[in-house]
Amino acid sequence: MKLTPAQLEALTSRCTDKLGDxxxxxxxxxxxxxxxxxxxxxxxxxxxxxxxxxVLKVTKNYRNYRLECSRFCGLEVKPQARLDV
Known part of the structure; x- marks a missing residue:
């Protein structure tokens, strides 16, 4: 479906009204x-x-897992990679 410029402007305006700029x-x-x-x-x-x-728990666990894997393999990792929250 192809929108006309007027339809696109109306859609953009409606989204901005509802969701903010x-x-x-x-x-x-x-x-x-x-x-x-x-x-x-x-x-x-x-x-x-x-x-x-x-989500925070899973991402924290993944980051910590990757940090341990990189240490085991001798790879350099960013110091902020480990999360203990």
Whole structure:
């Protein structure tokens, strides 16, 4: 389905009215996983569950697992990779 410019403008306007201006959205500095596609996928899949606390638990466990694996293999990892929250 192809939208006309008028339809696209109406859709954009309606979304902005309902959701607010995305340019004004402020996210925390530590939001997301810019350095890890695996964590992005884990977060997306786990977020379909009931409690977001479970997502944090799974991502923390994955980060700690990867940190231990990298130490075992002698790889260098970022110091902030380990989460003990």
């Amino acid at each position: 995305h340019a004004a959205m402020q996210l925390p500095a530590d939001y997301g996983y810019p350095d890890s596609l695996a964590l992005c996928v884990i977060d997306a899949v786990q977020s379909t569950g009931i409690k977001y606390a479970n």
